[in-house]
Amino acid sequence: MSVQPFVSPDLIRQRFSKAMSDMYREEVPLYGALMALVEQTNRQVLDREPQIARQLHSTGEIERLDMERHGAIRVGTASELATLARLFAVMGMQPVGYYDLTPAGVPVHSTAFRAVHEQALQVSPFRVFTSLLRLELIEDPQLRAFAESVLAKRSIFTPAALRLIAQAETAGGLNETEAGEFVLQALETFRWHHGATVTAAQYQTLSAQHRLIADVVAFKGPHINHLTPRTLDIDSVQEQMPAHGITPKAVIEGPPRRQFPILLRQTSFKALDEPIAFTDQEVDQGKNRGSHSARFGEIEQRGAALTPKGRALYDLLLNAAREALGAFPNEANAAHYNALMAEHFGEFPDSIEGMREQGLAYFRYFVAEKGLAAGSLGEVSLEDLLRDGYVKAEPLVYEDFLPVSAAGIFQSNLGDAAQTHYGEHSNRQAFEQALGRSTIDELGLYAETQQRSLEECAKTLSAQLT
Ligand code: OOG
Ligand code: NI
Numbered sequence: 001m002s003v004q005p006f007v008s009p010d011l012i013r014q015r016f017s018k019a020m021s022d023m024y025r026e027e028v029p030l031y032g033a034l035m036a037l038v039e040q041t042n043r044q045v046l047d048r049e050p051q052i053a054r055q056l057h058s059t060g061e062i063e064r065l066d067m068e069r070h071g072a073i074r075v076g077t078a079s080e081l082a083t084l085a086r087l088f089a090v091m092g093m094q095p096v097g098y099y100d101l102t103p104a105g106v107p108v109h110s111t112a113f114r115a116v117h118e119q120a121l122q123v124s125p126f127r128v129f130t131s132l133l134r135l136e137l138i139e140d141p142q143l144r145a146f147a148e149s150v151l152a153k154r155s156i157f158t159p160a161a162l163r164l165i166a167q168a169e170t171a172g173g174l175n176e177t178e179a180g181e182f183v184l185q186a187l188e189t190f191r192w193h194h195g196a197t198v199t200a201a202q203y204q205t206l207s208a209q210h211r212l213i214a215d216v217v218a219f220k221g222p223h224i225n226h227l228t229p230r231t232l233d234i235d236s237v238q239e240q241m242p243a244h245g246i247t248p249k250a251v252i253e254g255p256p257r258r259q260f261p262i263l264l265r266q267t268s269f270k271a272l273d274e275p276i277a278f279t280d281q282e283v284d285q286g287k288n289r290g291s292h293s294a295r296f297g298e299i300e301q302r303g304a305a306l307t308p309k310g311r312a313l314y315d316l317l318l319n320a321a322r323e324a325l326g327a328f329p330n331e332a333n334a335a336h337y338n339a340l341m342a343e344h345f346g347e348f349p350d351s352i353e354g355m356r357e358q359g360l361a362y363f364r365y366f367v368a369e370k371g372l373a374a375g376s377l378g379e380v381s382l383e384d385l386l387r388d389g390y391v392k393a394e395p396l397v398y399e400d401f402l403p404v405s406a407a408g409i410f411q412s413n414l415g416d417a418a419q420t421h422y423g424e425h426s427n428r429q430a431f432e433q434a435l436g437r438s439t440i441d442e443l444g445l446y447a448e449t450q451q452r453s454l455e456e457c458a459k460t461l462s463a464q465l466t
Contacts, residue, residue, distance in 0.1 A: 006173030009092030010115065010123035016091055016183050017126035020071060020190065024227045027192050027295070028272070030246060031227060034297045037237055037244055038229045039066070045232040052232060059364065059394045060122055068230040070127040070300070073190060073222040074108060074215060076151040078434030080222070081132050083157060083165070085435055087186055088113040088128065090168045092120055095130075095439045097400050100426035104407030106414070107137040107210055107422065109431045111439050112401055118364075118449045121399060129401055132434055133216045137422055143209060147217045150197060156221040161185035190224040192274075192295070200278040200290050211414045215294050225413075226268065226298045234265045234301035241269065246297065249412040250331040253405035255314065256341040259350045261303025262361065263314060263398045266405050268298035271413045296413050304395030305446045310360030317344045318404065329408070356393055362446040363393040364453040367460045376462035382454070385465075391457050396449055400442045 025032040042065065046053045056062040075081050085095060093113040100109050108131035115121045138144040157165075164182045168174050174182055196203060198218045207214035216222070231237050235257055241248045246269045254265040271293035278290050306314060321337070321344040322329075329337040348360070355361040365382070371390035385391040432438050458465050 004175035004177065006171075007176055007179040008123075009090060009173070010120045012174065012179050012182065013091035013093060013115065013126055014067070014124035015179070016186060017067065017069065017124055019183050019187050020126075020224060021069060021227060023187060023191065024071075024224055028297070030269070030272070031297050033244055034241075034246060034269075034299065035229050037240060037246075038231045038299055041237050041240070042066075042232045044236075055394060058366070058392070059397075061397065064122060064125050065230060065232075068125050069227050070112075070129060071190075071224045071227045072129040072131070073224055074131040074133060074212065075156070075222045076133050076135070076147075076216045078132075080151075080156055081130070081434050082436040083162075084130060084189075084222075085113070085437065086165050086169070087157070087161065087189070090165055090174065090182060090186075093126075093128070095435060095437070096445065097442045098426075098428045098431060098439050099401060099403045099406060100428075101131070101403065101407055101410060102134070102137070102422045102425055104404075104411065105421060106212060106407060106410045107134045108132060108212065109134060109427065110406070111431070111435070114399060116440060116445050118396075118452070125399065127399070129406070132431060133213065134427075138209060138213065140209070143205065146202070147206065147213065150202075150217050154197060154220060156189050158185045158188050161189065189221055191221070192223045193220045194275065194277055195220070196276050196278045196290075196292075198278060199280040201280075203276075203278055203290065203292075212410070215292070218292075223294065225271075225294050226296050228266070228298040228300050231299050231301050234267060234299060237299050238267050249408075250334045251329040251337055251408075253408045254402060255303075255318075255348075256338065256345050258303075258345070258348075260352060260355070260395070261301055262306060262310070262348070262355075263304070264300055264302055264400075264402055264405065266298060266300045266409060268296050268409050268412060271296040293413075298409060302397050302399075304355065304361040305398040305400075306361050307359055307446075308443060309358075310355065311443075313348060313360065317347060320344050328411075352393065352395065355395065362396040362450045364396055364450065365391050365393050365457050366453060367457050368392045371457075371461055374461065378462075379464045379466055380461075381466045385457070385461070385463075390461065396446050399445075 092115050094116050095111040096114055097112055110129060110131040112127050112129050114127035135144055135147055164178055196218045197220055203214055203218045206217050234252055238248050248267050248269055252265050252267045255262050273291045273293045275289045276292045321340040324340050325337050327333060349355055368389055
């Protein structure tokens, strides 16, 4: 009997991401329309701006662009989160970063499961923004106990998925047959179900407390609530959305438009109202159904990963612009908000050299043709190598999320009425305890990737960098 070798976790993630996208396109046809619009816009940008095309080719990003997407889910209990961490680990995804959404009135805290090494990201950059409901923020003890009891009854993983996770952990991987089965079984956790787990009245009570609480507690599992493709020109897609029957939110979250994009810009379209059968209603009696809105669409444009110094400057300018606006960005003040953002971000250098010289972004260094033609270089400084064109620098792509932006995305979907004030704040420790492990600091990952690229340059050039 021949033994099948293990499939690499990166390839399992690549397959899973594709399977998830196919499932979501079937479930939410508007996602398909958005994908088509993004693909078309990306092609236009590549034709129109050879400099962007060149940059994407030189970093290899061009190969991952079309398959790049992130999704988001929300879970209700520590054990669900801990098992999700094990499920994602089978696909080489680790929890990176901690995001506290309570300052924005959303009773969750979150992490992003993603690959951590640049080579793994290149095979599949698929990420899942994963939020854990903070039941302790429900003040009414009776309602909290009810929510807990409903969640305690559900099992969000199929028995086969649980078996395959354990199998991957003990054997150290999954073979071809197992990997194929794992992708199918794992997908079940994220599927949409028209049938709720509570009565219509119970749903109303949960929803009155917070729409998000109803979204987590009243359903069989953590349905994927959006999948986000990556665009090269978010302003252009935002502008074209209405003509394609898609209504975007009022403002694009994140930094303003720039020559050299930084971090992450995002926009979404509002959640769709979908028919739901509550437990006291007949599933197949169309007229008697309730409804729930959970699933929406989002697009994003990714730019340079910032260093702690760059991130501090970003936060400072964003806060200053928001303070100057004096209100939450909305339809009525969108133009004013955009003008304020552009004005404040004038202080953030908009060139690769400017960001590099001031230490605002992380870079990947690679040997240019001139460097490849040179002999052994010995002791030399990075600055000299860059100046003489032996080495080139490209910003590292930001692979993570932004808490203020995430809050804006949550809010535009939950409706402004859902803004609640919570006295309790950030609790990374409790989150990590639920997760069963610590979250990884994203800044450390960028620093490591940058360092590896410098070491690679030194090796290729037979140089000692000073
Ligand atoms: C997640 C919202 C945040 C993003 O891209 O920042 C998000 C959610 O609605 O569950 O998706
Ligand atoms: Ni998102």
